[in-house]
Amino acid sequence: MSSQTDEALDLLRAVWWLLVIFGVIAIGVGVFLLADPHESLSTLTVIVGILLLIDGVLAVISSVVGRGEGRGLLALVGVLSAIAGLVLIKKPFDTLIVFALIVGVWFVVAGVVRFVSAFAEPEGRVATIAVAVLDLVAGIVILSWPGLGVATFAVIVGLVLIFRGVLFIYAGIALHRVGAALTA
Numbered sequence: 001m002s003s004q005t006d007e008a009l010d011l012l013r014a015v016w017w018l019l020v021i022f023g024v025i026a027i028g029v030g031v032f033l034l035a036d037p038h039e040s041l042s043t044l045t046v047i048v049g050i051l052l053l054i055d056g057v058l059a060v061i062s063s064v065v066g067r068g069e070g071r072g073l074l075a076l077v078g079v080l081s082a083i084a085g086l087v088l089i090k091k092p093f094d095t096l097i098v099f100a101l102i103v104g105v106w107f108v109v110a111g112v113v114r115f116v117s118a119f120a121e122p123e124g125r126v127a128t129i130a131v132a133v134l135d136l137v138a139g140i141v142i143l144s145w146p147g148l149g150v151a152t153f154a155v156i157v158g159l160v161l162i163f164r165g166v167l168f169i170y171a172g173i174a175l176h177r178v179g180a181a182l183t184a
Helices: 003-035 041-065 071-090 096-118 125-144 150-183
Strands: none
Touching (some): 003 041, 003 150, 041 071, 041 150, 071 096, 096 150, 125 150
16 A cells, blocks of 8 residues: 555544544534523533534644645634634623624634535535535524524524534544545
């Protein structure tokens, strides 16, 4: 095997399980939000903040180890996600409007960046576009509905997190299969 193939195998072994774990966590938080949408706003902001922080770290890692032209955009969305996550963790807001604006803007920015970067990397393009469209729709719905209640907001974010979790698990398993096929 060439050294380039060995590097690809090492990358697949190092990353696939992180995607699966993040997917399981996202599904768990999404189910929590759907099961108890009336949870306090500060708890909700911290939970979403932690997820944004994890998503940001994974995006930055992916931009560093990945190949393709969209790495810079992926790093940008990763840094923005991490910053938004840290803000939500550190300063849980007492008003839903501020929280909804932060999450809505993050969904729109992340969706646009992921959509653009999907065309730079052919592997996983369909899943990346699906996440991008989901993020864009969720962001637009949240930003265009200024009077939305805590329960409605929690349901929207919960559904998005469950769908994203499923896509992350699928991507992780697909990477694992590719790694196993390359090893064989």
